[in-house]
């Protein structure tokens with residue numbers, strides 16, 4: 335069992351009062367807080383090792399390169415990938431997906447081809463495909479949802495056919511919490527000869543993740559949602575795929591030779607990392623991974639399932655309150671989107687802030703899903719390792735306060 339009291343000691347930001355109350359941070363699906371080890375890794379890098387990588391012969395450059403490439407190996411280990419060379423560092427999940435849309439999509443998607451996604455997706459797994467479809471004369475198809483917040487498997491199956499070149503779906507919904515049976519979806523894509531991209535922005539940080547078990551060809555996620563710094567994303571690709579793809583951006587570090595007539599590319603993954611990368615933050619992602627590994631991802635998942643179950647049981651006792659997404663906490667992650675009758679989510683979040691409780695309100699970059707739910711926005715509480723049952727009572731107090739104000 336996670337020792338939450340002790341664990342909170344590792345997160346300096348949590349030791350403050352907001353609007354006169356203990357800070358209760360329930361917005362980890364947007365971005366997580368950072369443990370001391372991650373902050374120290376950033377400071378330590380700048381104090382002891384700051385240098386550009388892959389270029390210098392001097393000691394600092396070698397040290398920085400070793401630490402940067404060391405994180406690539408840690409990422410591979412964390413997601414069960416056998417080759418660190420299949421891991422590309424980007425800025426975030428959004429950039430990882432855009433990289434695939436350009437470097438793979440512009441080469442392999444053509445007129446009349448189809449890309450299958452779902453109405454559950456985050457905008458970063460919708461818009462890059464719409465842009466690609468417009469460039470290529472292809473079409474984007476949308477699988478629908480069931481009333482209880484699952485992806486409708488029959489609708490997905492019906493959409494996947496001979497024209498399908500790519501199926502791109504999220505692993506865990508940032509609004510409903512739904513965990514999709516992605517291995518099944520990957521198999522459906524592969525049977526049709528299509529590739530499968532997995533948006534793992536909300537899953538890699540919260541559950542034991544084995545890239546082989548997902549069946550995915552591409553996996554995208556962000557460091558800042560897994561206790562790491564902002565400005566670093568990951569794209570993993572099945573062995574051999576990166577070699578077949580064109581570069582995303584051109585510049586330093588991604589070339590083998592540059593001639594007036596033409597240039598040639600560096601080996602993967604460097605072919606996809608043009609220019610000086612976000613060295614310090616990549617190194618600090620390594621510290622975040624070590625922190626999560628020390629906790630144990632099985633423990634992290636167990637903790638979040640128990641906390642989600644407790645939060646749902648408690649919130650459901652509030653008259654009229656409705657929770658979106660699957661009822662079974664085992665089928666979802668630590669994300670609880672809810673409606674308080676008569677209270678707009680933005681008012682709910684403002685009142686919660688007055689109680690020191692940070693929740694998110696809005697469409698959560700999922701406007702297609704909002705339309706399916708027939709709401710303009712939701713209030714959302716989302717959890718990470720530092721949240722405990724004692725964070726739920728302040729949320730309930732804030733909801734009760736909002737109900738009185740808007741009664």
Ligand code: C6P
Nearest residue numbers: 363364426427428456458508535556699
């Ligand atoms: N969701 C949320 O509050 P970036 O911004 O590129 O790091 O991650 C994008 C992204 C992609 N997929 C899913 C499933 C996500 O949840 C997110 C980010 C945040 O829900 C910010 S909108």
